[in-house]
Amino acid sequence: MTKSKLLLLTILGLVTTAVFGQEFTPNYDESKIPDYTLPNALVFEDGTPVNSVEQWDARRKEILHLFEKEMYGIMPGWEGGVHAETVYQNDTAMAGQATVKEVKLTLKYQRRELEMYLLLHIPNSRKNAPLFLGYNFYGNHTTTHDPKVHLTRSWVNNNIDFNITENKANESTRGVRIKRWPYQEIIARGYAVGTIYYGEVDPDFDDNFRNGVHALLKQPSDSSSWASVAAWAWGLSRAMDYLETDEKIDPDRIAVLGHSRLGKAAVWAGATDERFAMVISNNSGCGGAAISRRQYGETVWRINNRFPHWFTPNFSKYNEKEHLLPFDQHQLLALIAPRPLYVASATDDQWADPKGEFLSAVEATKVYRFLGLTGLPAAEMPKPESPVIHGTIAYHIRTGKHDITLYDWQQYMNFADRFWGAW
Numbered sequence: 001m002t003k004s005k006l007l008l009l010t011i012l013g014l015v016t017t018a019v020f021g022q023e024f025t026p027n028y029d030e031s032k033i034p035d036y037t038l039p040n041a042l043v044f045e046d047g048t049p050v051n052s053v054e055q056w057d058a059r060r061k062e063i064l065h066l067f068e069k070e071m072y073g074i075m076p077g078w079e080g081g082v083h084a085e086t087v088y089q090n091d092t093a094m095a096g097q098a099t100v101k102e103v104k105l106t107l108k109y110q111r112r113e114l115e116m117y118l119l120l121h122i123p124n125s126r127k128n129a130p131l132f133l134g135y136n137f138y139g140n141h142t143t144t145h146d147p148k149v150h151l152t153r154s155w156v157n158n159n160i161d162f163n164i165t166e167n168k169a170n171e172s173t174r175g176v177r178i179k180r181w182p183y184q185e186i187i188a189r190g191y192a193v194g195t196i197y198y199g200e201v202d203p204d205f206d207d208n209f210r211n212g213v214h215a216l217l218k219q220p221s222d223s224s225s226w227a228s229v230a231a232w233a234w235g236l237s238r239a240m241d242y243l244e245t246d247e248k249i250d251p252d253r254i255a256v257l258g259h260s261r262l263g264k265a266a267v268w269a270g271a272t273d274e275r276f277a278m279v280i281s282n283n284s285g286c287g288g289a290a291i292s293r294r295q296y297g298e299t300v301w302r303i304n305n306r307f308p309h310w311f312t313p314n315f316s317k318y319n320e321k322e323h324l325l326p327f328d329q330h331q332l333l334a335l336i337a338p339r340p341l342y343v344a345s346a347t348d349d350q351w352a353d354p355k356g357e358f359l360s361a362v363e364a365t366k367v368y369r370f371l372g373l374t375g376l377p378a379a380e381m382p383k384p385e386s387p388v389i390h391g392t393i394a395y396h397i398r399t400g401k402h403d404i405t406l407y408d409w410q411q412y413m414n415f416a417d418r419f420w421g422a423w
């Protein structure tokens with residue numbers, strides 16, 4: 001490990017020591033990982049092995065239900081419609097290569113409403129474009145310099161670098177996140193891309209679920225009520241409801257993707273909504289792709305204490321008791337099977353446990369193989385910048401920090417080309 005990397009990890013450790021007065025020092029030492037046995041995705045809870053594809057379907061439901069009950073919370077069904085209104089459209093963006101439009105999606109339930117804005121970049125060269133769908137962290141306007149893209153009115157995380165105070169978006173943040181959204185490159189490769197500000201679906205703070213979709217649906221709460229990660233996943237499904245009606249998009253070729261906490265939401269959306277034909281986890285870490293039992297970097301205790309609103313109350317039962325979890329995150333990845341899945345890590349993102357993310361994909365491979373697919377064709381963790389993309393599960397680790405970069409996007413597009421044809 002280089003000195004600077006060590007320093008970074010130390011700083012991260014210091015920053016994360018005090019959560020509600022309790023000490024937390026993340027473990028970054030492989031030799032200190034507790035011994036663990038992973039629950040087998042191919043054995044039912046009563047010990048019966050899974051012997052057929054039909055039995056896997058039943059086991060899949062069993063695993064899904066356990067994740068709902070113990071971790072993400074049970075999502076309510078949705079019978080309401082999604083009313084779509086295009087509030088801005090430019091058919092000749094990017095020198096005529098793309099159509100940019102922003103669609104206001106209004107979800108109506110009883111007499112209440114929730115609005116979320118879907119910003120779409122669609123290639124003009126193609127009739128039925130495949131699409132990448134993912135949330136952004138600070139508002140659609142941060143992903144572009146286009147002055148017509150709306151400034152979110154929802155609660156936003158404060159950020160000193162972006163001069164966001166009082167939890168309000170402001171004009172000076174227009175375009176501050178364009179690096180994470182390489183629209184030009186995506187369009188040039190024939191893909192469409194859609195993004196929504198995640199806070200419009202559920203503002204990311206602990207308010208006992210009084211706002212966002214929770215307020216829209218007003219579900220009674222209990223120990224397995226849906227929390228924020230599930231709410232964000234649910235919002236992606238509502239965007240999917242709309243995308244199925246957009247004639248410029250191919251609804252059978254929609255990949256759901258997300259970075260970090262939004263990667264957790266993307267994987268859960270992929271697990272719960274099989275309309276997503278591909279799932280991409282970018283540095284999703286604890287509560288996403290990483291194996292919880294490794295307790296490397298962020299742990300179940302730490303995430304539940306720092307972000308008490310992300311998971312259902314039941315999940316706290318497993319604070320420092322990961323060995324009692326009836327599942328682990330490799331089973332979450334297995335729920336994506338047989339659909340293509342991409343898991344990506346970054347070298348300086350030890351907090352998210354790159355090795356745990358890789359091992360999770362390796363374990364999920366057992367289910368893919370059971371279904372006659374390759375899964376991830378790698379037993380050893382590849383070197384940085386050596387993506388393994390020739391299986392049904394892809395993996396790469398990139399040099400650098402916790403982020404989603406052009407390099408990451410390029411690999412996702414290479415992977416998608418394999419299934420959906422290069423343009």
Ligand code: GTR
Pocket residue numbers: 259260261262285286298303
């Ligand atoms: C961190 C959190 C991670 C990850 C990250 C992010 O503070 O511990 O689980 O979600 O935030 O979303 O950027």
